[in-house]
Amino acid sequence: MLRVAVIGAGRIGKIHASAVASHPQADLVAVCDPIGTAAEDLAALHGAKAYKDADDLFADPDVDAVIIGSPTPLHAPQVLGATRAGKAVLVEKPVASDVESARALEAELETFEHPPVMVGFQRRYDPSIRRAKELADAGELGTIEQVTIVSRDSAPPPASYIAVSGGIFKDMTIHDFDEARFFIGDIVEVSAFGQNVLPELAETGDFDAAVVVLRGKNGAVASITNNRRCVTGYDQRLEVHGSTGSAIMDNWRPTTLSVNTKDASGTQQPYLDFFLERYADAYRNELTAFIDAINNGTEVTPTVADGVAALVVAQAAGESAHSGRTVRLDG
Amino acid sequence: MLRVAVIGAGRIGKIHASAVASHPQADLVAVCDPIGTAAEDLAALHGAKAYKDADDLFADPDVDAVIIGSPTPLHAPQVLGATRAGKAVLVEKPVASDVESARALEAELETFEHPPVMVGFQRRYDPSIRRAKELADAGELGTIEQVTIVSRDSAPPPASYIAVSGGIFKDMTIHDFDEARFFIGDIVEVSAFGQNVLPELAETGDFDAAVVVLRGKNGAVASITNNRRCVTGYDQRLEVHGSTGSAIMDNWRPTTLSVNTKDASGTQQPYLDFFLERYADAYRNELTAFIDAINNGTEVTPTVADGVAALVVAQAAGESAHSGRTVRLDG
Amino acid sequence: MLRVAVIGAGRIGKIHASAVASHPQADLVAVCDPIGTAAEDLAALHGAKAYKDADDLFADPDVDAVIIGSPTPLHAPQVLGATRAGKAVLVEKPVASDVESARALEAELETFEHPPVMVGFQRRYDPSIRRAKELADAGELGTIEQVTIVSRDSAPPPASYIAVSGGIFKDMTIHDFDEARFFIGDIVEVSAFGQNVLPELAETGDFDAAVVVLRGKNGAVASITNNRRCVTGYDQRLEVHGSTGSAIMDNWRPTTLSVNTKDASGTQQPYLDFFLERYADAYRNELTAFIDAINNGTEVTPTVADGVAALVVAQAAGESAHSGRTVRLDG
């Protein structure tokens, strides 16, 4: 059994703690969070140790791997602390608050031998997205030409969260940037339109909706539509169009029941409402892949380089949204 | 251009008149109806001649073919009158009010040379049903084992219509019996449950809903579910299940739009509401096949024998619904 | 934590053992199976005790509840043994091999005070079926008039299983009979057509496909279509049609991805292949309801009376399939 610790006892930390606790090949052995009794509370739930200080956790010889779900500015130092202590790392996105810090982390990691470091773009492990990727890689769709990604949250986070989120492109769209890269590879052009549609977020100074267009080095174009609010639920869709075929991913509903009345037919329930429900399989599969990478030396994906690349695109999207120019990248 | 006359200026007669008038290979030359000014009114609409007496119509040398949409008891004599006059015939279902009359017609038609006689089971010409049949005939579904037919009218006819309809099995289910025969061939067993669900039809003495199960000579079983009322529209569905695959026909809606709100997702409009809209293509294709049979000697289908066979099943269903026994047929 | 034992370490026993082991409110404390090392093997997997003899298990004071997944003839004596020992029981369907034994069990259970006894018709706990039931009970569909149940296994069991299964109606259709009763209540008429479509099962003397029609005391009619084999997966569908609306349950697929090519559009993966995957949520919810009934005294459903009633219908279906007559029941 792999002995796993989780840093950060907030929303995403709880998800990871729960996934580890119920995984047949992993034990949750420790939780770390500096605030109040957060670590103790979550640890108690799963019979794990509690740490306030990450350095103490890194010094614990009974920890094999660390999942980092702390605030973004702590990601890079904690990745380095954990790997220097010989622990494998799964770090949440974004890998850092800015491209420079992310690149510095990437460079630093190249200077010493360390266990696997994986970045938490869990969508790569969603069964539908993965199957689309398999079809694409198998050539079933021909040459990929156009990708359409839709990502609408069911409800916006509080304005206080937005304030420290790093902005919509680094906080929310970054998942879509990684998803786009998953299908069209390196990005060479970025054009973004930001929108403000939610009065309650108007004061944050951040966009709450956006449309971003990316061009891949290979000529394929991806468009991304984001919205911090979708009343029908968590709207997560994908279209991959190639020269000989296309694959389209629809939303999940809680049941397969549809209702027909005098006024309407085919009425289904709203989409699964939240990323936890929608991506429950993806988080489980991600953890399995992380364990496999540690135990069996299988390929780590997504890598820190993928995390850096997504951040580069996010930063470019911000520039484009403000300048009205397409930003060109090295690709 | 084929010169076509229509007998019966009621609902189904008007459908046929309109189909003929707009068909590129046919001219509507005459309409016949004994009641009031019905024939004149419909004829005037299309610039055709009007007849009150069918015999006068049969004597008209400028008529090549006759479509019979008169009350059921007149079908057999009019088929004979028209064919004896050398006119091709497309006769509405059922071919007669009872099996004996239908068989007598069939026998009589064998005693002389005559142009094509086709029976109006238009569903055989519906694009979806026809494609299911093509798949089945091509072996794409393997050996056909089970067929499910759903036929629910959007709204019941008036009680006065029910009174002279011959009963639900001869009036409504007869289309389903022909459809079942289209897929599983000759029927050897019939079991029927009648229902009374509509208070407004309680006095008619007829069932207003029914479930019928048929066994084909080849062992396949078809189930049919009928209802005189479906609030969401005209519910017309078909499933054909074979040993290696199945084909499922869904309802049509007027648009492909679906709506998503806080409470529901995927909400579409009600089904197409009426058999005219639902089977518009089928009626057009049926007429084309009729014209082809006349002009080019292509196969006539469905034949009078098909009309008789469907009526035999309908009569057996009535017996079964009342006796609680499975009725066995020669097949 | 409720201390639960499982009797029977076969396929269904393993499902229940696994469901118990991962349930937050239950511990799997014992497994019982008389054959070879079956109990030991399954017990070891979950760190539970192993018993060969059910009576020893019933004598174990550290067991609160028993899930019975043994061969059908053992169900009734084990239900009585367990309840007499003060243990709550969840017993698999059918409750007994024949109606007489089932009724005797029901009568015997009325002679003494005992903890909850629930029958394992897990479909009542499937989210889609449950939602259909909620809509029906809430009057959203009006008066229920017609119910259509489709149940096709992805692949047939071995002939050896069929030989001891009690026949398709008691073994397979019994789930559909309970589902029909769930929606239309007590059954007063049963008509069944059996089929033999699988050459490999021809020697078993049992039907391998069937269509059954049931009439409820309230006039509603349900039709059931069964097949021991459906190449596209486990075909589990339901339609509930009422006077003001209908609810239709579609199959689940493993992903929401559909593929479009030159030849076809909307192509999805086969249905979930097996009852374990399809009804995983149902088994989990069933267990939760069982625990609730024990801990909180909530209503037990389905009851032994429901188990008896389904068996009565199954027996009647067998009679009807052989006699060609509709069998009438007391309702």
Added chain:
Amino acid sequence: MLRVAVIGAGRIGKIHASAVASHPQADLVAVCDPIGTAAEDLAALHGAKAYKDADDLFADPDVDAVIIGSPTPLHAPQVLGATRAGKAVLVEKPVASDVESARALEAELETFEHPPVMVGFQRRYDPSIRRAKELADAGELGTIEQVTIVSRDSAPPPASYIAVSGGIFKDMTIHDFDEARFFIGDIVEVSAFGQNVLPELAETGDFDAAVVVLRGKNGAVASITNNRRCVTGYDQRLEVHGSTGSAIMDNWRPTTLSVNTKDASGTQQPYLDFFLERYADAYRNELTAFIDAINNGTEVTPTVADGVAALVVAQAAGESAHSGRTVRLDG
């Protein structure tokens, strides 16, 4: 009956001629085309007069209305010729080859009294798109925030056509620009990415695929994805997302049949293949609206101003695709 003439006996001219000929309120009285026997051939088919010279047609007192489907450079002079002769006009898109000519036409039309002039953006008359618009206008979707338009042709036109088409934005995307304006109103920002995915069109110097993003004056953003080739058929989809709901338009297939096999489920036929089939209802409804505008003085839509506005956006898209800058418009 409205007496209608068609100018241009090419592909689109034939569509209009046929729509007029079968419309209950219109007669096709003349066809005009300068090339070879094109006019005569098409006129003969419908029993109409043939003209080589549009001026002769305009002088014909037996013509009430003219549908202009000639090459784009002729549109403006022919609109003026026809209206000056007192004839109503339905002119194909784009109204002119460039914004200046289009604006000149618009200005000129304001200098004299003339019958209705409608521009042929037929999608506004497609039942699905129209219903989406009705829902939006009725407030059922709340404030419109994001619109997604997909338009992929089943197969590219010949390179020779591309050469004179005016480029993808004026030739193909212009329909999408009008559709976007239909939902989000005046456009103030345009950003476009052009692509070259079809080797056979590489020499044309035109893009064969594109993604365009538009911002409306009201803040809503529309994205458009175009491709000159979609192997599964004519891919025409629309999504309208508002603050309280969304409407999604799917493609039509020729039947409602889906097929299930060992390898796949839900397999349908390819999408309707061609704009004639897909938009047959739209062309018919467009003609009806044109006739209504003439006969009853109902509102003309889309207007020449709409035609100009779409052309302005098309021109801006071309600029943006080449400059990599978002082009700002007056809105």
